[in-house]
Amino acid sequence: MSWFSFFGALEIGLIFSLVALGVFISFRLLRFPDLTVDGSFPLGGAVGAVCIASGMDPFLATLLATIAGAIAGVITALLNVYLRIMDLLASILMMIALYSINLRVMGRPNIPLIMEPTVFTVLQPEWLADYIGRPLIMIAVVLLAKLALDAYFATQQGLAIRATGSNPRMARAQGVNTGAMIILGMAISNGLVGLAGALFAQTQGGADISMGIGTIVIGLAAVIVGESILPSRRIFMLTLAVVLGAVVYRFFIAAALNSDFIGLQAQDLNLVTAVLVTIALVIPLFKQRLARRRSL
């Protein structure tokens, strides 16, 4: 693996770790199976790209993209909380709707950002190469997001969100407004995903309507891989595990891309990735069995 593909995997993994953190909040903390992500990721990319292409400051554009993602999450939550639509279905409805909305936002299916200034070109010093600078910036962004989430989920409100997910009846009995907590949690979750979409568009040369396909699968895989590598119950470790999972997942893909020497071909890529992820998932199980056998 070359340094280029190493840093590339790191950079893309870190961007998708924001998606994974979002998925972690909805699926794990809120227990809300949320597929909105497949629409809010390209929504973030679309809003970011359109704003930057029209000459807006890239930081402001990225902020607007984050807010757009959060609004998408709020609408999914509203469909569920106030209109009583089943959680999974509400998110599917929002995901389909977002496809058309994203096309409306962009006006066409592809907005290039190859020639435009981005948050990365602004932040990066001249002497540092692109492929090293971008992952370094991403490390800072992800670290900030992770620490902010850790701090937030230790506050009264953060704990109320977690309580809503783990036992809604008990939470209500304690005076928690569970509906409001679901809306808030979904806003944070999809806001992170929108942010990831905007950053992805800025590193990959533009937003494309197809960029959302499979986002939820990657996010969930990252969460699950992370949990199996670093099992814990503490929020600090959990968010760390999720970030780690997203990065490790990208390194699996990088490894699969470099597996041509054993006779694997382009069309085997997804299979190789799936096998590698499966191996990562079953390792803890084998460890357990081994430990049990020893103790016998």
Place this chain on the structure above:
Amino acid sequence: MLKLPKAALLSLSALTLAMSASMATAAEVKSVAVTAIVEHPALDSARDGILDALNEAGYKQGENLKWQYQSAQGNTGTAAQIARKFIGDKADVLVGIATPTAQALVAGTRQIPVVFTAVTDPVQAQLTPSWEASGTNVTGVSDVLELDKQIELIKEIVPEVKKIGMVYNPGEANSVAVVEAFKKLLPEHGLELVEAAAPRTVDVRNAALSLAGKVDVIYTNTDNNVVSAYEALAKVGNDTKTPLIASDTDSVKRGAIAALGVDYRDLGQQTGRIVVRILNGEAPGSIAPQTSENLQLFINVTAAEKQGVLLTEGLLLRATEIIR
């Protein structure tokens, strides 16, 4: 002092020998890395065409050519990673098939030559600043079709045409470009465009049905959704006697009356010839982006009968291939 066993020393010197030997040949081996957003008959033909042209110019796999190909299998995240891998491998020329892959390559490097292919509008995609030689590391071949020629063909097959229906995916950049151009162009010919959106392949049939009876002919561009589900369109055309005209020659075998289109193998070969020029030392920035050199006319006589069209003798004489 560190003592190395003899065997280790021997193998070490053998290794250095082998390495210097491989470095000597490495100087002559050129590497070409090709990436596509997804597997698809047209895009695969383009890829094969590139290899044809390289072979023709004397670049042979396993001898003096290192050929790499990866498909992102539809995922833009993977496309980005493939771009990074190829750039890291320091390939001599990178080839991006279709818009998103070409963009990922161009966003990743300003040094390594990038050749795009099967991109309809490279200027709007910001791959090149204009249709002139770019002066950058990017050039390539576009699959844009001259719409005047397409309108001519439609008029020749359905002379009394007033309304042209079009089924397309509003999420595909290439298709939207064609629709927008048609909207400007058709009124000049006294024609009208009726659109039907098919955001997924399963929507193609319903979109076509919504047009039947309202239009005199259904024209389709190289839209990926439509091409994937062309049989569904052909069935609607046959059942409702609506003539179908396509833009990729493969669709004629699958039920269109005619198509005046780019042969993607040919497009690939044209792309491959640009790659060869770059491998031989030309700068990509001095080669202007090209469009397809030769269009091919495919005609399906059976489909014409089923869809109620009488083909003229002149049309049949001009056809590159006639399917019965």
